[in-house]
Amino acid sequence: DKLYIQDVIREDMLADRFGVRLDPATTHVFLCGNPAMIGIPRWENDQPAFPETTGVCQLLHEKGFDLDRHGHVGNVHTEKYW
Numbered sequence: 001d002k003l004y005i006q007d008v009i010r011e012d013m014l015a016d017r018f019g020v021r022l023d024p025a026t027t028h029v030f031l032c033g034n035p036a037m038i039g040i041p042r043w044e045n046d047q048p049a050f051p052e053t054t055g056v057c058q059l060l061h062e063k064g065f066d067l068d069r070h071g072h073v074g075n076v077h078t079e080k081y082w
Contacts, residue, residue: 005037009059024064024075031056032079040078043069 007013014020022029031038039055041048048067050058057067057076066074 005056006054006059009056009063022060022063022065024066027065028075028077029056029060029065030077030079033081035080038078038081040080041067 009022012022014022021027035055036051036053037055039051039053039057041050041057041061043049046069048057048061048069050061057078060076061067065076066072067076068074068078
């Protein structure tokens with residue numbers, strides 16, 4: 001079966017299958033790879049404007065994670081791969 005990381009995050013598969021909970025209070029997430037998968041937002045007045053395709057950044061943001069941005073270190077860290 002083909003599985004996307006967005007599905008793993010959206011459906012809490014890490015918790016269900018491996019007992020690992022992604023908790024914004026205790027977890028840092030590092031993302032690198034295909035920009036469509038990551039979904040790095042543009043920032044408008046300190047609010048994220050996510051791409052049309054739902055990426056991991058948006059899913060984590062919706063779960064209470066804080067995204068890195070200029071002048072602010074959160075608990076979701078990204079690297080542009082290309």
